[in-house]
Amino acid sequence: MPFGTKADESSPSTPAPGSGAGVGKEQRVTKQRLAISAALDELDDFVSTQELYRILQNQGVSVSLATAYRILQSLADDGLVDVLRNGEGEAVYRRCAVTGHHHHLLCRSCGKAVEVEAPAVETWAARTAKDHGYTEVAHTVEIFGLCPGCTARKAAGLL
Amino acid sequence: MPFGTKADESSPSTPAPGSGAGVGKEQRVTKQRLAISAALDELDDFVSTQELYRILQNQGVSVSLATAYRILQSLADDGLVDVLRNGEGEAVYRRCAVTGHHHHLLCRSCGKAVEVEAPAVETWAARTAKDHGYTEVAHTVEIFGLCPGCTARKAAGLL
DNA sequence: TTCACTGCAAATGCTTTGCAGCGCC
DNA sequence: GGCGCTGCAAAGCATTTGCAGTGAA
Numbered sequence: 001m002p003f004g005t006k007a008d009e010s011s012p013s014t015p016a017p018g019s020g021a022g023v024g025k026e027q028r029v030t031k032q033r034l035a036i037s038a039a040l041d042e043l044d045d046f047v048s049t050q051e052l053y054r055i056l057q058n059q060g061v062s063v064s065l066a067t068a069y070r071i072l073q074s075l076a077d078d079g080l081v082d083v084l085r086n087g088e089g090e091a092v093y094r095r096c097a098v099t100g101h102h103h104h105l106l107c108r109s110c111g112k113a114v115e116v117e118a119p120a121v122e123t124w125a126a127r128t129a130k131d132h133g134y135t136e137v138a139h140t141v142e143i144f145g146l147c148p149g150c151t152a153r154k155a156a157g158l159l
Numbered sequence: 160m161p162f163g164t165k166a167d168e169s170s171p172s173t174p175a176p177g178s179g180a181g182v183g184k185e186q187r188v189t190k191q192r193l194a195i196s197a198a199l200d201e202l203d204d205f206v207s208t209q210e211l212y213r214i215l216q217n218q219g220v221s222v223s224l225a226t227a228y229r230i231l232q233s234l235a236d237d238g239l240v241d242v243l244r245n246g247e248g249e250a251v252y253r254r255c256a257v258t259g260h261h262h263h264l265l266c267r268s269c270g271k272a273v274e275v276e277a278p279a280v281e282t283w284a285a286r287t288a289k290d291h292g293y294t295e296v297a298h299t300v301e302i303f304g305l306c307p308g309c310t311a312r313k314a315a316g317l318l
Numbered sequence: 319t320t321c322a323c324t325g326c327a328a329a330t331g332c333t334t335t336g337c338a339g340c341g342c343c
Numbered sequence: 344g345g346c347g348c349t350g351c352a353a354a355g356c357a358t359t360t361g362c363a364g365t366g367a368a
Contacts, residue, residue: 132264134264145295
């Protein structure tokens with residue numbers, strides 16, 4: 001099974017926390033989980049697990065690296081944060097303001113991200129897949145570039 | 160170049176053997192390089208370095224894993240093969256029939272790939288980036304799904 | 319009290335690199 | 344014959360996992 005296994009980004013059914021009617025996997029509210037969640041709230045950009053770990057350390061919050069991996073993965077599984085792979089294949093996380101299906105415009109220099117919607121792309125993807133007989137389609141669309149700030153910085157020779 | 164170039168700060172300290180003028184990096188035609196190139200020619204789908212390494216071994220071709228990594232990277236740098244990251248963040252390679260900029264439609268079950276062009280997406284990406292003041296834009300667009308064959312197989316309960 | 323969560327450290331698995339010998343030009 | 348290319352093995356890294364102690368419910 002080559003790839004794509006979890007290339008899907010659709011998460012139509014939120015586990016509905018609270019009323020443990022379904023899955024039943026309850027999460028305990030711990031200091032570490034809150035710390036990571038809070039850190040993500042303050043961050044506007046995507047961060048890798050390693051980066052988040054360092055950030056927490058600088059804040060004086062003590063969280064084990066392994067735990068950071070576990071919590072981030074857990075949050076991602078629950079759809080509480082967005083995950084995507086940067087150019088190096090590292091998993092990066094971010095709490096997104098926009099809910100539902102959307103894509104990103106990332107600065108390759110500073111990591112700044114902007115959420116964008118792409119209705120035209122959605123239809124194109126669906127149509128293309130259909131034309132080729134593909135079903136159960138999912139897709140990834142990410143745009144990389146230099147944000148206004150970094151563009152200016154580069155023009156000024158500071159980059 | 161389908162991907163966001165090298166997002167990292169490259170390696171400015173490259174010793175640049177010889178004169179820094181022009182490309183200068185000549186490639187020697189070796190048995191291993193030919194073997195890998197040939198293997199890629201026969202493959203219709205994306206393969207990771209590890210997979211290609213195993214394929215070569217099964218064919219009785221002896222190529223070191225480290226060499227496979229080096230050659231694949233070299234081919235990718237020269238634009239002779241396409242590189243992209245699968246859902247797991249692994250780098251996967253493929254010799255593409257279509258030259259120039261294009262995207263892929265991949266089967267998440269068997270790995271079968273189809274090249275597709277997306278003029279509408281190109282313009283959308285360029286326009287979106289411009290609207291947000293981003294420059295030097297690159298983008299990734301990949302579609303994952305079940306190819307006709309796998310769809311049928313699944314419908315027949317064989318998957 | 320109970321059991322999920324943590325931390326620590328060892329383990330994994332992919333990828334890169336140092337170095338000496340080999341083979342293409 | 345020179346120098347890039349290979350192979351081998353060790354090194355490097357990010358990420359995962361086993362296990363026992365800790366703390367939330």
